[in-house]
Amino acid sequence: MVVRGVHPAPVEIPDAVHALAGWYVGWGSVTPVWRNDLGGLTFRLEGAPLLPGPDTGSRPARYLKWVPAGAPCPDPFAEAGRLSWARRFAVVPKVIDVGRGDDGAWLLTEELRGTSAIEPRWRGRPRAAAHAIGEGLRLLHDTAPVADCPFTWTPAARTAALPAEARAAVGRPPAVDRLVVCHGDACVPNTLLHDDGTFAAHVDLGELGVADRWSDLAVASRSVARRFQDPQLVTEFFAAYGIAPDPDRIEYYRRLWDVVERHRTRLWR
Ligand SMILES: Nc1ncnc2c1ncn2[C@@H]1O[C@H](COP(=O)(O)OP(=O)(O)O)[C@@H](O)[C@H]1O
Ligand SMILES: [Mg+2]
CATH class of the missing domain: 3.30.200.20 (Phosphorylase Kinase; domain 1)
Known part of the structure; x- marks a missing residue:
């Protein structure tokens, strides 16, 4: 070896x-x-x-x-x-x-076919990558059946183990827009692309579960913005998904993500 x-x-x-x-x-x-x-x-x-x-x-x-x-x-x-x-x-x-x-x-x-959208080669084609990430998320949300899914990723499930003050910092969730099967860690590195720039596959599904689609959209759009450093590409991401940004839900689900991650990191270090 x-x-x-x-x-x-x-x-x-x-x-x-x-x-x-x-x-x-x-x-x-x-x-x-x-x-x-x-x-x-x-x-x-x-x-x-x-x-x-x-x-x-x-x-x-x-x-x-x-x-x-x-x-x-x-x-x-x-x-x-x-x-x-x-x-x-x-x-x-x-x-x-x-x-x-x-x-x-x-x-x-x-091994799946495709390369992660975090690979340096996609820095030269960020528009294709942003588009494919939006398209891939839409495909999952449209295809995986909520009624058949035994896993949940709702704010209540995600905050259950948090201390009361962390839960208070997250606040109350906005009304559900649409329940879908969420990826659970929708970000640039977890999307694989074909060589022609189209969506290939999802990886890293340890938290997949039913939740409002904004749970994924809020963090996926932030990941696109951070990775490619271009606000235009966030527009491209939302257009490929086929939705207009919802500032309140985006803010809530990013905050929820950050509080949960902070708590996890604290447990580890
Ligand atoms: N079955 C697979 N086929 C192709 N690439 C994979 C596969 N599993 C993991 N990878 C690659 O390994 C990386 C890390 O795997 P991932 O499941 O995302 O781990 P982590 O939970 O640490 O982020 C992915 O971003 C992807 O590039
Ligand atoms: Mg990963």
Whole structure:
């Protein structure tokens, strides 16, 4: 097994990941691709072909998400359940395995086609990326059936574990505009795009659940604005989704997001 790549900063491969990767890919390669702010790591695993020559025994690459014990990231088992449900209605990673040990828990999925909209190549085509993010979110909201969805992501569910003063800081939610199956972490890095700039897939669905569509729209539009540093692109995002910005709901759902994240980060550090 070869460990490749230390981008964007050196990554220490947890012992458990080393062991898992050895089990899953033998003498293939392991490339760290992502580190989130809450201790979670994602690796791309590529199996080595069993025999040299064209395509003998090669398998699709896989992604291994690792969540250390105690990290306030969504639990890999929660994500696996949501992915398995959502796969009937949307292009999302196919779960191969999920597990837990003393050091943490992991999720293994099959590689999807497409590249994350956070990849540097999309900085040169930000308009296409903003459009595809809006389009992809609309597709999920229009396609995944609320009545069939066993998961919830309402403000009440998200604030249930917060201390009273944090809940008070969030305030009361605005009336629901439209209940949909929300992504739960709709942001630039969690959208994959095809090479031609069209929407390809959603990843990172550990919080998918039924909620007002503005729960996703508020944070996705902010992510587009921050990533591409161009207010025009937020307009492009909303146009691709097919909705006019709703300032009150946007403000509420961004505040809710920030209070929940602040609380999580405090738990972790
Ligand atoms: N099955 C997959 N196929 C392709 N890319 C993936 C897959 N799973 C994860 N990724 C890539 O890894 C990154 C990190 O995975 P993600 O689930 O978003 O982890 P985190 O919860 O730490 O943000 C994603 O932004 C995406 O680029
Ligand atoms: Mg992510």
